[in-house]
Amino acid sequence: MEYTQYGKTGLRVSRFGLGCMRFPPNEADAIEMVRYAIDHGVNYIDTAYVYKDSEVITGKALKNGYRDRTYLATKSPIWNITRHEDFEKYLDEELIRLKTDHIDVYLLHNLNCDNWEKVKKYDGLTFLDKMVQKGKIGHKAFSVHNTFPAFQEIVDSFDWEMAQIQLNILDEHQQVGVEGVRYASEKGLATVIMEPLRGGFLLGSVPEEVYGIIDAYPEKRSFVEWCFRWLYNMPEVTVVLSGTSTLEQLKDNLRIFEHSAADVMSKEDIRLIQKIREAFDSKKSVGCTGCRYCMPCPKGVDIPEIFKLYNSYQLMKTHWVDKEVYQSILVPSGVGADQCVSCGVCMQHCPQDLKIPELLIKVHGELKE
Ligand code: SF4
Ligand code: SF4
Secondary structure, eight states, X not given: XXXXXXXXXOOXXXXXXXXXXXXXXXXXXXXXXXXXXXXXXXXXXXXXXXXXXXXXXXXXXXXXXXGGGOEEEEEEOGGGOOSHHHXXXXXXXXXXXXXXXXXXXXXXXXXXXXXXXXXXXXXXXHHHHHHHHHTSEEEEEEEEOSOHHHHHHHHHTSOXXXXXXXXXXXXXXXXXXXXXXXXXXXXTOXXXXXXXXXXXXXXGGOOHHHHHXXXXXXXXXXXXXXXXXXXXXXXXXXXXXXXXXXXXXXXXXXXXXXXOOSSOOOHHHHHHHHHXXXXXXXXXXXXXXXXXXXXXXXXXXXXXXXXXXXXXXXXXXXXXXXXXXXXXXXXXTTOSGGGOOOOOTGGGGOTTOOOHHHHHHHHHHHHHO
């Protein structure tokens, strides 16, 4: 296992972190999995109040000395907060669930537009400072599904020590993206990557050509391995989380991360990742190339961003994040398809001859469901 500095905190963490969102259904199997990970060098465990019974099971798994061998991260359920005092009330409940007297890294969970407003309204940032002083938490952090400008505002608003960001080979410039990882890292924050395989949905939607591309490449690695390698290759990435559901998956992840130093990919490797992306792109439902010639829309509709989200959603239909981003970020920000008045100005500039207003109505209907 490779280890690295956790931002400016002084902690030294494994580059692979165990995500506890998708435990196996059997509690004993889940406990065995957590302990197996720790016994094989993983020292970073990530859970959350809202991950069903994950905190309770994690607390049981960390008994018998395992807690002392890990840095434990968990998250505040911002959705449930209705007054300032609620922050500490939920934290205290989490400490009981996790059978510990402190959380090493405490996150404000999913700072989308609504949740970030709530944090400001109920002074969640002062709460974090107070909990550090009381010794209930070690380090202050947040997770996020949001745009890059909104992310910058959050990063610049407080003395954060870590940002947890969705990133994978297909989301290079989606949501916070690589730009966000670099921005946070430059500011001295640790960066923890979530959804490296889009909760596994990436694996269920791999076009056949991708396997052909990988098979033809001289360096033999699996698709999963290339996905992780692209992430840990970035020096700005601190920890990559993987929420394994079986011991076999965990063992495979541990093998992949055994040598997970940054800056190991060659130019040819990067070109391979680009080819993989192009194979995914060829399956797009809407043939938008993201050229942005249609912009700006006089009504503020972010046409390419909406089509990018829709294509991602179509590829992995069961995955909730694209809908969540559309409903909780794009629409409230006034750049959703609902703003379109079908003036047709954008169509005059689209080199792909897309019937943009018609497509926007269809896309809005599906993403709003
Ligand atoms: S048709 Fe809709 S999206 Fe296109 S320019 Fe007009 S308002 Fe904007
Ligand atoms: S001009 Fe057409 S292809 Fe280009 S971003 Fe707009 S909708 Fe997409």
